[in-house]
Amino acid sequence: MLSGLEIAERLLDHTSGMAITPLIDPGQIGDAGIDLRLGPDFVVMRRATAVAAFDPAKVDEIGQRIRDYQDYLRRPPGSAFYLHPGQFAIARSLEYLTLPDRVSAQVAGRSSWGRLGLVIQTAPLIQPTFRGTITLELANVGTVPIVLYVGLRIAQVMFFDVTRDGAPPTTAQTPPPEGAAA
Amino acid sequence: MSEESPAAGSAGLVEHPPALSGLSLRIMRGSLVRVRRLQEELTTLRSAYAEREDLPGLRTLVEGMSVVAAEIEREIMSESRQLHRRLQDGRTSAEQAEERFRDKVGGLVNALDVVLPRVLQIARTPHGREVEALIHPVTRLVASLFRREVRSIELIFEPADDYAYQLSLVDELMRVANKLKPELRDQLDDLPQMVAISYPQHLEAETLVHVIIAHEIGHTVVDYVPKGFLSAPIVEAFDLAADEHFGRLQEKLDPELERGGQVEAGEGEDADEDDSKSRTDKAIDRLRKWYEEFACDALAVGMVGPAYAFALADLDLASNRWAQIRGGAGHDSHPGLAWRLRRVIDQARREYLPEEREDAEAWGAIRAALAELEAVIPTESDELLEVERELLDAALQNLDEGDAVEKVLGYNARYSPEDFDVDIEVVWEKLGAGIPPAERIGRRTPEPDGSRPKLERVPDRWSSSMSWASIVNGAYAHWQSGRALSSDSDAHRVLPDRHRVARDWMNFNAYVRGTIELANLHEQLTAARERLDGLNAPPEED
Numbered sequence: 001m002l003s004g005l006e007i008a009e010r011l012l013d014h015t016s017g018m019a020i021t022p023l024i025d026p027g028q029i030g031d032a033g034i035d036l037r038l039g040p041d042f043v044v045m046r047r048a049t050a051v052a053a054f055d056p057a058k059v060d061e062i063g064q065r066i067r068d069y070q071d072y073l074r075r076p077p078g079s080a081f082y083l084h085p086g087q088f089a090i091a092r093s094l095e096y097l098t099l100p101d102r103v104s105a106q107v108a109g110r111s112s113w114g115r116l117g118l119v120i121q122t123a124p125l126i127q128p129t130f131r132g133t134i135t136l137e138l139a140n141v142g143t144v145p146i147v148l149y150v151g152l153r154i155a156q157v158m159f160f161d162v163t164r165d166g167a168p169p170t171t172a173q174t175p176p177p178e179g180a181a182a
Numbered sequence: 183m184s185e186e187s188p189a190a191g192s193a194g195l196v197e198h199p200p201a202l203s204g205l206s207l208r209i210m211r212g213s214l215v216r217v218r219r220l221q222e223e224l225t226t227l228r229s230a231y232a233e234r235e236d237l238p239g240l241r242t243l244v245e246g247m248s249v250v251a252a253e254i255e256r257e258i259m260s261e262s263r264q265l266h267r268r269l270q271d272g273r274t275s276a277e278q279a280e281e282r283f284r285d286k287v288g289g290l291v292n293a294l295d296v297v298l299p300r301v302l303q304i305a306r307t308p309h310g311r312e313v314e315a316l317i318h319p320v321t322r323l324v325a326s327l328f329r330r331e332v333r334s335i336e337l338i339f340e341p342a343d344d345y346a347y348q349l350s351l352v353d354e355l356m357r358v359a360n361k362l363k364p365e366l367r368d369q370l371d372d373l374p375q376m377v378a379i380s381y382p383q384h385l386e387a388e389t390l391v392h393v394i395i396a397h398e399i400g401h402t403v404v405d406y407v408p409k410g411f412l413s414a415p416i417v418e419a420f421d422l423a424a425d426e427h428f429g430r431l432q433e434k435l436d437p438e439l440e441r442g443g444q445v446e447a448g449e450g451e452d453a454d455e456d457d458s459k460s461r462t463d464k465a466i467d468r469l470r471k472w473y474e475e476f477a478c479d480a481l482a483v484g485m486v487g488p489a490y491a492f493a494l495a496d497l498d499l500a501s502n503r504w505a506q507i508r509g510g511a512g513h514d515s516h517p518g519l520a521w522r523l524r525r526v527i528d529q530a531r532r533e534y535l536p537e538e539r540e541d542a543e544a545w546g547a548i549r550a551a552l553a554e555l556e557a558v559i560p561t562e563s564d565e566l567l568e569v570e571r572e573l574l575d576a577a578l579q580n581l582d583e584g585d586a587v588e589k590v591l592g593y594n595a596r597y598s599p600e601d602f603d604v605d606i607e608v609v610w611e612k613l614g615a616g617i618p619p620a621e622r623i624g625r626r627t628p629e630p631d632g633s634r635p636k637l638e639r640v641p642d643r644w645s646s647s648m649s650w651a652s653i654v655n656g657a658y659a660h661w662q663s664g665r666a667l668s669s670d671s672d673a674h675r676v677l678p679d680r681h682r683v684a685r686d687w688m689n690f691n692a693y694v695r696g697t698i699e700l701a702n703l704h705e706q707l708t709a710a711r712e713r714l715d716g717l718n719a720p721p722e723e724d
Contacts, residue, residue: 008640012623016634019617022704025711026644040703074311076235077706078714094703096696098617131616151707151714 002103002159004029017100018159024094024151033158036107037094039133040150042073042081044089081148083118083140093134094151101128102162107136107155117142120155128162206280210262213291217255220298224248227305236314239338239376243305246355246373247298253362254290261286286361293358301354304378309339312387315698316395318706319650323485324377324399326594331412334374342380345497347398349405351376377402385497387688389695390661393493393654396485400478403590415589416481419580420473424466427573432462434569469570472517473577477586479526484587487597488530488548489654492662495523495555508565518564525578527556534602544610544659545603551662597651605648609656614665618693619653620700621645647704648697657694666690 002010008029010016020034028035046069054066070090075081083089099105104127109120119139126134136155140146148154227244231237261283268279309317321337328335338351348354352373359366379398385391404413482490498519505518531552539545566574581587588596605622612619623645629635660666667686707714 004640005637009634009637012637012641013634014611014615017615019612019615021618022621022647022700023623023644024704024707025715026640026642027715029640037707040699074236074314077703078710079235094700094707096618096620096700098615149714151703151710153715 001032002161004031004033007034007159017098018103019098020095020157021098022095028153030156033156034095035110035153036134036155036157038081038136038148038150038152038154039092039094040074040077042075042089042091044071044073045069045087046071075150077151079150081150083138083146083148085117085140085143085145088137088139091136091138093136093155096133097126097130097157099126099128099130099159103159104128104162105130105157105159107134107157109155110153113146113154116146117144118146126157204280206262206265206283209284209287209291210258213258213287213294214255216291216294217251217258220251220294220302221248221255223302224251224305231308234308236317237308239336239378240305240308242336242373243301243338243351243376246352246370246376247301247305249366249369250355250358250362253366254294254358257290257362258287290358290361293361297354297357301351304338304340304348304351307341309341310383310386312389312695313339313381313392315389315695315702316392316650318702319698320379320395320399323396323595323650324402327399327403327591328375328406328412329592329594331406332375336374336376338376338378340378340380341383341386344380344382345394345398346380347401347405348378348380349402351378387691387695388496389691389698390489390654390657391493391496393486393489394482394497396482396490397478397494399485400481401474403481404474404477413590415584415586416474416477416581419477419584419586420470420577422580423573423577424470427569427576428462428466431465431569431573435462435465435567465570466573468514469574469577471515472574473581475516476522476525476578477581479522480529480581480587481590483526483529483533484591485595485597486651487534487602487655488552489651489658491523491526491530491552491555492658493654494519494526504560505562506564513565518562520559520562521564523559524556527552529582534599542607544606544656547610547659547663548606548655551659554662597649601649601652602655605652606656606659609648609652610659613656613660618697618700619648619656620697621647621704645704647701647708650698650701653694653697653701657690657697661687661690666693 007018008026010018011020011023023029023034024037028037055061073081081089081091097105104125107121107124107126109118113120117140119141120136121134123135123137134155134157138148224244224247228241228248231241231244234241265279265283268274269276317337317339321335324337325332325335352370352375355370356367359370379395381392381395404416406412479490479494501519503512503516503518504520506513506516531549535545535549535552538549608622609619624641624643668682668689
């Protein structure tokens with residue numbers, strides 16, 4: 001696992017292939033990871049009315065059904081987003097990550113939020129050569145609404161050197177940083 | 183009718199509405215219906231925009247319109263009551279009283295009918311998500327430009343047919359307010375100035391082409407002249423040339439038009455002096471419009487750098503406006519694209535890329551792209567009489583040599599060649615490495631053995647946000663060098679790959695848009711950092 005200083009050194013070295021941008025405050029760099037902030041885009045799930053169920057067996061329908069079930073929201077920096085008990089929302093990190101082919105990362109929630117019932121991430125592993133914002137699957141499993149603010153430190157990411165040859169360098173078109181589901 | 187008057191409550195009395203008849207009644211009813219419908223729509227809009235913090239301009243516009251609508255309603259009722267009283271007490275003749283009423287209320291309705299359709303159209307149509315990234319940097323740019331003249335400005339991006347602008351929507355509301363009580367003017371004066379920038383709705387996702395907006399901002403500056411001195415250097419450059427060339431234009435215009443078949447033989451000789459002067463004035467008005475287009479191009483280059491040349495070409499390259507034909511559509515208002523582009527390229531090169539540099543890749547890429555663009559501009563030129571061209575050349579020379587662009591833009595609105603110089607290479611490198619160039623990070627020079635320098639501690643200052651102008655200039659350099667294409671061969675130039683080249687451009691625009699959004703977030707959240715970090719409750723224990 002990379003230390004905070006090692007992360008900072010790699011971020012300042014433009015040949016390292018590793019980037020986290022924008023980094024609003026170097027204080028986000030901790031001893032062994034970086035705090036991620038909450039981005040401005042949210043996908044909020046509606047209460048099931050028109051959609052009976054997501055059935056992977058119905059390949060033709062599932063994409064449309066997911067869209068029918070979602071609302072897209074964008075909130076300005078610093079504004080509040082309410083997550084009610086039992087509510088699920090997809091958000092993304094403010095920061096865009098670029099990983100080289102020998103570094104992987106892992107996203108975790110912050111325990112201070114976890115104690116309030118906020119679950120942050122269900123797919124924590126980030127593969128080498130990843131480029132994009134980190135999708136955050138937010139769920140309030142507590143019993144009291146939680147107010148989140150765009151730009152708040154909400155998760156943390158740790159980095160690991162991949163000791164054997166990782167994935168080959170990507171040749172795909174770099175994905176755009178916009179959109180909730182990077 | 184059994185409405186209760188607004189004043190009834192305080193007096194504890196029910197004041198019955200005036201019993202009008204005939205045309206006055208019709209006018210009162212018609213005007214109240216208009217106002218009520220307007221108020222209903224404004225209520226709907228206010229509710230629709232209540233949570234849209236990304237629409238400050240539209241929300242202000244709706245508020246301004248609501249204030250005006252409420253005042254109009256009050257005025258109509260007040261006039262109706264007065265008419266009623268006059269008809270009752272008989273001190274004024276019924277004819278006079280009704281005429282006064284019709285003048286007053288009819289005037290209000292007319293003002294509403296003239297002003298409201300346009301303002302309502304703007305209020306009803308919020309911008310799409312794809313242009314949102316531009317609101318923050320463009321609003322900042324406009325605010326920097328008008329800093330000496332206007333207290334605060336809010337920008338409205340309006341989906342429309344083409345790029346255009348409307349300077350002050352408050353002034354539009356004032357046209358109605360002028361017919362109402364003076365205090366309303368003060369209330370409207372307290373609103374931020376609202377500037378509407380229209381953009382082609384079908385090009386909403388063309389983030390790079392939207393650099394054209396800088397030209398429209400230039401128009402807002404030129405149009406601002408009646409109220410201030412902001413645009414004086416631009417306007418004076420033309421006025422000086424027009425004064426110098428007026429006599430010669432008047433002397434030569436008719437014979438030249440006659441030679442060119444624009445005036446029938448003999449008409450020139452017979453025309454009296456007034457006709458000739460009128461023709462000269464019209465020619466000067468037309469040349470002023472051409473000049474203003476050139477001046478707004480020059481301001482645009484001063485605000486966003488060489489990217490403006492590429493955006494102008496991308497927008498209009500396929501149009502038939504390369505050169506204007508006398509009598510053709512557009513000849514009265516715009517010079518041809520070829521002349522405009524030549525001037526824009528020349529200015530971009532002169533101000534931002536004055537020399538060859540071998541140590542700077544992005545610099546070289548932009549110079550090469552400008553040269554490539556210059557080479558494909560058709561050689562045809564606009565149909566102008568020699569005297570007209572002389573006047574225009576003189577005005578443009580005054581514009582270029584008098585530093586008018588520098589004077590108007592000042593330090594804050596100018597995209598400085600120094601920033602361009604530093605940022606362009608950073609943007610180029612980052613885009614090449616797949617990193618959105620949203621911020622400037624202090625670089626670290628490698629150790630003599632090539633290894634990464636070691637840090638003792640994490641630096642206190644990390645980065646600053648990248649400007650919109652730097653992002654779009656670097657992006658255009660990156661695109662035009664072919665580095666943003668999904669294939670590194672020439673395959674994108676052949677027909678079977680046409681889908682890919684279109685897709686590449688669309689993806690790249692989305693990438694640039696996302697980058698501008700990240701830069702905006704960087705800037706806005708850096709300002710709000712302390713407040714946000716104070717909100718990191720519950721207390722951190724990990």
